[in-house]
Amino acid sequence: MLLLSDPRWQELRGPFGSSHRVPMLLSRLKEQYDPEVRDELYWEQLFHQNTIYSCTYAAVPHLFMLAQTSGHLETQLDIYISCGMFEANNPNEPDCEIPAEFARDRIALEPEAAKEIYRAYREALAVLAGLGESLVSYVRTKETEKRYFLAASAAYAGFRDAASMLTVFPDGEEYVLGCPACGEDVYLWPDAQQSGPLLLYKEDPVFAPKKEGLRIEVRPSETIEELNWKHLYLQAKRIEDEAFLAQLPWLAGESDCPHCGVPLRLWPALLHMF
Template sequence: MLPLTEISQWKKLSSAFNNSEEIPELLQKLSETFDIDLMIEITTEYISHQMSLYEVTFAVFPYLIELIEKTEDHEFKLETFLYTMAMFSEYGGDEEMDFIFLDSKCDPEKIVEIKNTFNNSFGKLNQIAVLLELDILKKDEYDKRHFLTALAVSNRIFEVSSVLWRYSENEEYICTCPSCGESLTLWNENDRLVQYKEDPVFVKDQEKFSVEPAVLSKAEYSKAIISEKNYQWLSYYIDKFEVESLRVIINYLFGKTICGYCYTKFEIFENIE
């Protein structure tokens, strides 16, 4: 990890508000207090902003994971895990990290150290997630949905984490017809998705198109979190954690619909914007 004492190197790292030299002191304080409010301040105001990642994000990440492993405070563990994973819900993988460091002012050997430590810490996420499963069962629907996002991030399935994060309110989804390229609105009506050509909030009088839900038996659920079985593992953990707001909707998200413009039938999830 980039030592907290090397302020000159921290200062060279890009950050949301050009204040990366302040972060070592904040991390030191966090390691002493395990204060959740301070953790939220660091993750939302210093190392990430509006889902943008910076060089300092990758330098701080290993420290946050280390604190999760170190503390016995389960509330701090879970909240830090959720906030840290949220930052990476739309992460583009190693290519994005390399791009962020492309014109870095930081010393080359320090960049290599930051990247390696980040990847090593990322490899610990699966084990951390397993240890937090009992804790998430006690939380509300909001946290449970974000834990699903965290599971996807932990397993580098960013095509799932980005959808779960972007549409966390679960009220409407936007998808693109793979045939004609038109954007379509999927509207949640009593836990059933229907499709409109335009946003029904603004265009009241328009045709409604049905969504054909996918069907999956419990015997087909998968505990293994792999991208080849996104529907199966999401269904498993939605059931396990009792995420009621997604219990029915998940079948529609992996269902099919007919484009309101060109009438081509297509699968929904892989075409969500």
């Protein structure tokens, strides 16, 4: 782990150049988990426009240690979700040793130093993943955080596509996917009662509200083989996210593309864009 006093922070990069402010912000967060400091660190230094940076990898082990020592479930959940969001946007392959961001940003560090930073990041993620177990009961009481918890859980489990999908469509009011055959966008919306099945639309119902949606054929949950779907299903049951549990069978359903008529498996098509 890169110590906060290490001069190599100056060599790392964030969205707006040098990450020289990151150690100071991390130090202040360790003293008090202040929302303003947190927002500057997360959204101005470590993560910007769905992109992470070399300094993100160096910062996560410190956030993990903060989560470990914090006695506040709210703080632990926020760190769990935020670091999960970082990982959801990690573009590197699982067996990567030096993240592509180091070459992209021309980081002037020795290869071994870059490897050690990323190794510490991966080790911190592995322990953060386990933190989710202790947060389940708390998340059950936090309706607005459930979908983000599921996204983070998916990211820690290696399902970055499912994690990214949930961060883009967290409220479940609309899903957009592309037909693999014709490339046209297709829209998934709940029915008018917001409690029944999802329906498939050729056009965005916001702009074509009178168009009727196509029915989706639901597959029995025990026949669904996609591991990312199974992970979300099991985790949603644990945190009692009833709204998402009601939608999941439809998200893994089948229909015909309203543009070209080719049979369409919704779950792979939905995740393909991520």
